[in-house]
Amino acid sequence: MMQLTGQAETLVLKTARELAQLSLSTAEGDFLGAEEDLLAHFGVSRPTLRQAAKIVENDKLVSVRRGIKGGFFAARPDAADAIRTLARYLRMKGGTLSDILVVSRLVSEEAAARACSCADETLLCRLEGFLAGVDSNDTPGAMIKAESELVEIISRMSGNPAIELVMAIGFSFGREEREIGLYREPEHRQTGRLLHRKLCLAILDRDEEIARVIMRRRSATMLEWLERESGVNA
Structure with missing residues (x-):
């Protein structure tokens, strides 16, 4: 113009x-x-x-x-458009998935705890369906897709739009992280599946304390993997 x-x-x-x-x-x-x-x-x-x-x-x-x-x-802006714009801005500023995880750790824990109180049958069924398919996620691509899906379900179950926004940015980053080798190692995929299973069970059992602990462990584990990968590629 x-x-x-x-x-x-x-x-x-x-x-x-x-x-x-x-x-x-x-x-x-x-x-x-x-x-x-x-x-x-x-x-x-x-x-x-x-x-x-x-x-x-x-x-x-x-x-x-x-x-x-x-x-x-x-007209009204679409949430996905807003999230893509924010994610694009962060990438232009040099932001990485590690940066997102550092900032979103506490938000993720709060989301997991709030999800334990969710009464939405549709979302609960989605989480149960996710749990039933955990063991089928045995490739890096499948694990990254599973991570994104689980984050989306839990953020929606939290019932907090601010939590949904923060976690959706991470979701947007996660979908594009195949090239960094996340979940490339079989033991990482096994650990990821175990954390997914435990997190789903804690939420379905409505155990806020355990849900927080598992989500904290998930964030710490992924950060460790990403930092190690960064060190290898440096």
Whole structure:
């Protein structure tokens, strides 16, 4: 998009803010108006409105549809988009899975403890299903996928959106860590499966203390493996 300076930039950003506010004042999917309607509403030129709309579209707050029944519609950002953006930012800053684990250890323990109180039958069934398939995870790829799935289930069982966000960033990192050799060793996969099994059983038994201990051990074990791998590749 063409860069703007001075008064033109101020007007585009001002229009973008007002368009975003208009979207947030309505429900997702609501019709905000045709282009001609919004030109009159904001009192700006067509190029200004279109550049402002691109900014708001990038923020996932507006959807612009073309055609006879087209126009501007209220939208909302997808959680997955937000998580990918955060994960991408951390990677650009040199962040690693080890950094995520260091920060998220206490969050993970709290998630495990809160999951013990979960009464959502769908999530409990998912955890039981995960437990039933633990022994089939015998390749590095399968173990990384299992880690990500277990983290997602437990974070949702916690019922805390902030916990879900923090753990989802780790989940996003974990899916991309095949190249570092995590779970490459058979004994690591065996240890991982054992920790998965114990963690699932503790949560299903509603034993908060044991769930915390196992989650703490899981984080410490993975950090040890990652640090060792880093040392080998240094």
